[in-house]
Amino acid sequence: MKELALYVHVPFCVRKCYYCDFLSFAEIPAEDRTVYFDAMMKEMGEAAAALPKQSNAQYEVTSIYFGGGTPSSVDPYQIARLLHQMQDYYRVSRDAEITLEVNPGTVTLPKLQEYYKLGINRLSIGAQSMMNHDLMHLGRAHSVADFYEAYRNARTAGFRNISVDVMMGLPGQTVGEHLESLRELAEFHPEHISAYSLTVEEGTPYYEIYGTGREAADNILGLSKLPLPEEEAERAMYHATVNFLVSMGYHRYEISNFAKNDAEPERYESRHNKVYWTRGDYLGFGIGASSMIANERFSNVRNLADYIEAQGDTKKLRKDVTKLDLKAQIEEYMFLGLRMAKGILPEAFEETFDVSLSDLYGEVIDALVSEGTLAWEDGALQLTAKGIDVSNRVLSYFLLEDEEAEETEEEDAAGEPKGKEQT
Numbered sequence: 001m002k003e004l005a006l007y008v009h010v011p012f013c014v015r016k017c018y019y020c021d022f023l024s025f026a027e028i029p030a031e032d033r034t035v036y037f038d039a040m041m042k043e044m045g046e047a048a049a050a051l052p053k054q055s056n057a058q059y060e061v062t063s064i065y066f067g068g069g070t071p072s073s074v075d076p077y078q079i080a081r082l083l084h085q086m087q088d089y090y091r092v093s094r095d096a097e098i099t100l101e102v103n104p105g106t107v108t109l110p111k112l113q114e115y116y117k118l119g120i121n122r123l124s125i126g127a128q129s130m131m132n133h134d135l136m137h138l139g140r141a142h143s144v145a146d147f148y149e150a151y152r153n154a155r156t157a158g159f160r161n162i163s164v165d166v167m168m169g170l171p172g173q174t175v176g177e178h179l180e181s182l183r184e185l186a187e188f189h190p191e192h193i194s195a196y197s198l199t200v201e202e203g204t205p206y207y208e209i210y211g212t213g214r215e216a217a218d219n220i221l222g223l224s225k226l227p228l229p230e231e232e233a234e235r236a237m238y239h240a241t242v243n244f245l246v247s248m249g250y251h252r253y254e255i256s257n258f259a260k261n262d263a264e265p266e267r268y269e270s271r272h273n274k275v276y277w278t279r280g281d282y283l284g285f286g287i288g289a290s291s292m293i294a295n296e297r298f299s300n301v302r303n304l305a306d307y308i309e310a311q312g313d314t315k316k317l318r319k320d321v322t323k324l325d326l327k328a329q330i331e332e333y334m335f336l337g338l339r340m341a342k343g344i345l346p347e348a349f350e351e352t353f354d355v356s357l358s359d360l361y362g363e364v365i366d367a368l369v370s371e372g373t374l375a376w377e378d379g380a381l382q383l384t385a386k387g388i389d390v391s392n393r394v395l396s397y398f399l400l401e402d403e404e405a406e407e408t409e410e411e412d413a414a415g416e417p418k419g420k421e422q423t
């Protein structure tokens with residue numbers, strides 16, 4: 001049985017946050033949302049039919065993730081019909097992890113109870129900060145009180161696996177304020193916390209304020225131009241986050257993700273995200289959604305009208321179809337594997353690619369271990385705390401020259417890489 005993760009993109013939001021460059025829209029009328037969901041129902045069926053037939057294994061869906069956008073801003077009926085349809089087209093494991101992204105202020109107790117009845121067993125709540133002045137500056141549609149209410153209602157509805165997103169490196173934020181936010185959040189004891197740094201993306205209102213370097217951008221949106229923390233302060237926020245959450249009984253299993261410790265060690269780690277990070281197979285539905293099946297990567301059209309017009313026809317929907325060659329597979333394995341706290345086991349690498357890690361990267365690894373950005377722990381290669389601070393530079397050393405990958409490919413007697421997607 002081969003694991004498959006499903007992602008459903010719900011691109012509707014109450015309003016656009018000032019820093020947001022996700023594919024999402026505010027103020028789309030309910031009728032248009034219904035038309036979008038109709039098209040997604042068709043895509044799910046077409047995508048199931050287009051899956052490569054496995055001779056000795058069938059796909060089993062082990063995780064489903066409703067992301068966006070704000071999936072909790074639409075009528076739960078839309079989520080319900082997608083979930084029901086999925087059961088018709090895919091073999092969904094009885095204990096599949098089913099996550100729904102929720103924004104405070106968009107859910108009531110009855111709505112959360114409805115999700116729970118539908119079989120959704122994990123919520124990911126976008127808190128971002130526990131300070132109202134941060135939320136206002138970010139242009140979020142909720143307040144801290146809205147978060148409290150949504151969280152308590154989620155517990156009352158029965159949810160026992162809740163993840164909360166927080167951001168750091170916010171305008172005007174100090175290390176102390178960020179820690180204060182985390183302290184307040186930790187009092188709720190969520191099972192999982194994702195802690196990300198703010199990035200200023202082109203095309204957003206924040207870019208006008210912080211990205212252009214123009215003084216005239218000050219006071220755009222009626223906001224004062226609070227300074228972004230210096231890089232050093234941002235790194236201090238990250239390390240303070242790790243130390244604090246570890247002291248509160250969490251473990252970091254990926255650079256930005258923390259799960260509550262449990263007798264079953266990986267219980268609260270995101271099963272869905274781990275499929276991405278371990279290069280498993282996943283299918284995404286909806287505009288802009290990405291997929292990777294058997295080392296073939298593709299993503300859907302990003303335009304809402306084009307998506308609806310295609311009516312689920314995967315030939316019209318899928319763009320940028322790329323079959324990953326061995327070089328791309330190895331590089332991705334290294335980048336993603338090193339982001340995870342477990343790191344990379346040489347035996348697993350060799351089993352996957354039929355070449356030894358030291359033959360391919362021995363010199364690079366020795367140099368990075370000597371400078372203290374990588375370390376061997378329990379037989380696995382891992383990023384150190386120092387390495388996390390400069391992870392982009394460290395990971396760039398694992399880009400391969402074309403000839404190196406070609407040599408590896410020639411050495412593989414079968415002529416095919418032993419990617420784990422091909423088992």
Ligand code: SF4
Nearest residue numbers: 013016017020024069
């Ligand atoms: S709620 Fe999320 S997806 Fe929607 S606008 Fe804000 S950041 Fe973007």
